[in-house]
Amino acid sequence: MIVVKIVCLILGLIVIPLCMGMLFFPLVGKNFRTPGAALIAGYIFMFTLLELIGIPVVLLAVYNGFTLFVNLFTPCILLTAAAGVILALYRKKQSGAYIYEMSRAAIRPDNTRKQISLEGKIVFGLFLILLGFQLYMAFTQASFDGDDAYYGAHAVAAQQLDTLYRVNPYTGRSAPLDVRHGLALFPIWEAYLGRMSGVHATIVSHTIVPLLLIPLTYILYYQIGKILLKKRKDLLPMFMVVIALWQIFGNISIYTPETFFLTRTWQGKSFAGSFVIPAVIWIFLCLFASDEEQEALDSFAILNEPEERKTGFWLLLACLNFAGGASSSLAVLLSCLMSVGFGVLFAVRKKRFGILVKAGFSCTAGAIYVLLYLCLTHGIIRL
């Protein structure tokens, strides 16, 4: 029984998002077809679907909302994951061969034949020890946070009472829809994992989810480091060690994303700070990679081959600007502001107005989310 539960959790947390992420491969250059990029993209797609399906259910289904959500969300993610697998298998017959590229990238993350030095391996091993330590602490140490009485109780209420945001989580009494938090469905995703695996939602959020979200965050930082240090890959292990130490010693106040990352990993707001916001930076680094390559600056100048496809990253940014809403409503606002802000800066730098237009379009779904949030919280839409 425990084995079945573990298999279900691995499917829900790793296999399905990874397969979903492969859908993004045809739209990006070869250098980005790595397992790490697939997993990040898969999570962005999965949370997009979570919001797309979950928000109408939360707003419209008064009774048995969670069952309805499960019945709609499950086939959608399975179909999307299947589409990712089919696409990868189809491409295997063609020249692209995504699975081959991905497995090669897993062995040689920089997609080169260059050997990693012994020193680099040792330093990277040090990073893995720091990561292992964080996972060990996440599993064995309980971190108390008052907000869990709200978010955690909502997840348990969804799983046990089959209702979405219509119960006062503190007391258990029936309550009108909580419109301020009702659009952020991170706790409902944790309840969903609990339902599909037969594990209590609190165990999922406090014990299981951190074991995935902590490595996922480092995969994202690894992707960022890979781009920043494209021509000095030998510095990448050092970059990762410093980032890992920064997370462990970043508790300079209770407000930093580092504190949230390791003490409230399972909360949506933590996901916003440690995944959504860095993901915007990663996407912009990828988007403007090849242009800089052409300018050939110094040994740190970057990146992939010119003419590589970028559509996938704009699409991913558009999804992220909406999917961020799963973690918190503020995350959508921040990621949209970052997208537009970076868009303006790059448009000015490149003297290409089209960048700003694309950045603006990438915020469309996010803007609709923000508009809906404002209408609900200001009583313009009443349910």
Next chain:
Amino acid sequence: MYGIFMESLVIFKLYTGLKLLLILTALSWIYLLLKEKDKRVRILLVYAPILILALFFFPVSRKAFVAAGLDGETYYRILWTIPMGVITAYGACRIFAAHKRIGLVVTSALVILCGSYVYKSEYISKAENLYHIPDTVIKICDKITPENPNATVSAVMPPELIHFVRQYDAGIRMPYGREMLVARWDYYNAVYEAMEKPEVVDMETLLEATRADYCRYIVMAEGKKTDMSPEDAGLVLIETIDGYRIYEDPVTTQVMEQWLEYYENEEE
């Protein structure tokens, strides 16, 4: 406007804790400002952080933030968009590019010395179970959860357990929860007033409030002072678990059972 600016300054101070880690980021940022030639990296890691800081301190931003219906207490999260860790790590890699080993040791030592260890928090303790909530809560909840799945139960819990009860069992209701423990929220609840405000609990007042709220169970720490023995007030001691006494109120129990019987007959 000046007042709002000063408030933002205080938020910034609280966010950074005025710790030396901020200096490390500042040093890396200055190095990147002077040496970084890649325009893309300059935009994302050099110019953008300055613009974000300017936006953060600009008083109109804070006004717009609150006007949008967002919680003013979360304004500090705008600072999350400055990737301090990435700026520091990348800056360190660049500074020590020619001396990797020294760079790794120096940077690691500086981060450790200037930072604050996240796991030293008083709120972190050894997990007692996979739920990461106290075992005591689980034992108490298992004791009071009704066998009949259609039955609901309401219980008054001590403040130190209140956060965890509904994270374990959403079927257990409480007359008040965490909202009463956050003083600045300033809520009122009659049961809370009777149970937690006085040093010595007036059992008559407490029972009047709990019966009005249909609370079947009252969980009290063993040291809790009452003006008369709860048993003398009409409560029945069910069990003592880890220093907490679980009392059942027979009056409410009878009312709840009558209701349940009525609803079950209605459904048939």
